[in-house]
Amino acid sequence: MWQVIIFLALVLLLRPNLPTLAANPSQWTDHERGWFWYEPIPEEIPEEPQVEPPPSPTPVTVPAPAKPQGPPPLSAEWIRENLEKYQRLAIDNPSPENVAAYLYIQRVMLDKSQRFSEQVKHVVQLDPFLDQGTRRPIASYGGAQFSKEARTTRQLLMAQIAQQAGIFFFFQGSCGHCEIQAPVLHSMQERYGFVVFPISIDGQPLKNGLFPKYVMNRGQAQRLQVIQTPAMFLGKPNTRDIIPLGQSTMSMDQLEERILTAARDAGWINPEEYERTRGFKTEMALDLKPDSLPANLKEQDLIPYIQKLYSQRLTGGGVGVASLPETKENCAECGLK
Numbered sequence: 001m002w003q004v005i006i007f008l009a010l011v012l013l014l015r016p017n018l019p020t021l022a023a024n025p026s027q028w029t030d031h032e033r034g035w036f037w038y039e040p041i042p043e044e045i046p047e048e049p050q051v052e053p054p055p056s057p058t059p060v061t062v063p064a065p066a067k068p069q070g071p072p073p074l075s076a077e078w079i080r081e082n083l084e085k086y087q088r089l090a091i092d093n094p095s096p097e098n099v100a101a102y103l104y105i106q107r108v109m110l111d112k113s114q115r116f117s118e119q120v121k122h123v124v125q126l127d128p129f130l131d132q133g134t135r136r137p138i139a140s141y142g143g144a145q146f147s148k149e150a151r152t153t154r155q156l157l158m159a160q161i162a163q164q165a166g167i168f169f170f171f172q173g174s175c176g177h178c179e180i181q182a183p184v185l186h187s188m189q190e191r192y193g194f195v196v197f198p199i200s201i202d203g204q205p206l207k208n209g210l211f212p213k214y215v216m217n218r219g220q221a222q223r224l225q226v227i228q229t230p231a232m233f234l235g236k237p238n239t240r241d242i243i244p245l246g247q248s249t250m251s252m253d254q255l256e257e258r259i260l261t262a263a264r265d266a267g268w269i270n271p272e273e274y275e276r277t278r279g280f281k282t283e284m285a286l287d288l289k290p291d292s293l294p295a296n297l298k299e300q301d302l303i304p305y306i307q308k309l310y311s312q313r314l315t316g317g318g319v320g321v322a323s324l325p326e327t328k329e330n331c332a333e334c335g336l337k
Contacts, residue, residue: 136280166195173204
């Protein structure tokens with residue numbers, strides 16, 4: 001009986017360690033370790049907690065500097081944008097304050113304009129390239145002399161052209177405009193020696209009796225695309241060149257200008273001769289176009305570049321500037337060195 005009780009006690013004592021023994025079979029096979037009732041259970045090494053990386057710092061956005069709201073007050077651009085607004089406000093509500101505000105802004109604008117005008121006169125006076133008087137005298141007697149010289153040159157060139165070319169005059173006997181155009185052509189014939197070739201489209205003479213020796217139109221008007229009369233053409237017999245002058249009534253000055261222009265374009269007179277008939281110095285004028293400027297020209301160099309071009313035109317001999325003798329002696333009369 002006592003052996004059974006001792007056996008059961010041993011079974012109860014060994015029962016809690018059964019899983020350990022099954023998990024560690026070396027306790028039964030490893031004889032060198034001996035016989036152990038209790039095998040120490042290895043302690044589990046706790047895993048190190050994973051440390052999350054710190055969040056990346058939020059990028060700081062630097063605000064862009066605020067752009068100025070519109071042009072500066074009372075600047076020319078500001079006045080241009082706001083003057084009408086103040087005017088409308090004063091019209092809709094003409095209180096003393098609104099009307100005064102509009103008038104004060106207008107007064108500021110007028111003062112700016114006056115100072116600008118005075119400075120323009122000063123700058124023009126100091127720079128011959130900007131002075132319009134350099135191209136044609138502003139004084140009435142100076143302008144009259146300029147016109148007189150141009151008129152003389154024009155008359156000489158007209159007489160020269162008359163030796164080379166004639167005027168074809170298409171008319172109709174029933175055309176009143178042709179009747180008043182004929183005396184102008186007759187005067188040019190007498191003054192410059194132009195030969196006028198009268199051609200009647202309807203076969204009838206002019207009622208005033210001018211140019212009685214005319215010829216009938218035999219297709220010339222159609223070939224030259226005459227659509228109305230009077231029609232005039234400048235023709236050069238030896239080259240058979242025919243240049244339109246116009247198909248309407250024209251004054252003497254208009255006809256002369258068109259004849260000179262046609263002769264210049266045809267190469268009968270050179271451009272320099274033609275420019276001397278204009279009444280002002282056109283040779284100083286620049287014909288600047290965007291595609292004619294140097295490709296590497298910067299904006300800050302634009303004005304010096306234009307000044308250089310004018311200086312070259314002035315010193316190139318085209319304007320006819322007299323050269324001054326260089327001397328180191330003092331002028332006793334004027335005091336200039």
